[in-house]
Amino acid sequence: MKLGLIGTSQSGKTSTFLAIGGPQSPHVLADQKAHLAMVDVADDRLKKLAEEEQSKKVTSIQLGLVDSPLLCAFPDRGLNFTQVNDADAFAHVLRAYDAYEDSLKSFQEMEDDFILKDLESVDQA
Numbered sequence: 001m002k003l004g005l006i007g008t009s010q011s012g013k014t015s016t017f018l019a020i021g022g023p024q025s026p027h028v029l030a031d032q033k034a035h036l037a038m039v040d041v042a043d044d045r046l047k048k049l050a051e052e053e054q055s056k057k058v059t060s061i062q063l064g065l066v067d068s069p070l071l072c073a074f075p076d077r078g079l080n081f082t083q084v085n086d087a088d089a090f091a092h093v094l095r096a097y098d099a100y101e102d103s104l105k106s107f108q109e110m111e112d113d114f115i116l117k118d119l120e121s122v123d124q125a
Helices: 013-021 044-053 103-124
Strands: 002-008 035-041 061-067 072-074 089-092
Touching: 002 013, 002 103, 013 035, 013 061
Parallel strands: 002 061, 002 072, 002 089
Antiparallel strands: 035 061
């Protein structure tokens, strides 16, 4: 599963990416391409099933985390969908540490952008 981090500029997307993906995550702040960190998802049920079935190989679930400077919303242009098309799900990072920004309004604007993009894809079909 590939999870795309979205949010307004300076909302903490990169900090979230590094916190989940770890400091070894390939991320360069200056470039404009998407970065992917693969994170193993621990599941005790998988270990238990492997023990009961005496499996020789156990493959854990992996989560792909995508961070890109292009996955942010711009107040005047809306959300840039260039590198979002192959994500399976999105995590909306809200900027809640700044008293001057209305996080709920930011969230609703991005949701509206997603609805408009969905309508565009339906019209093209």
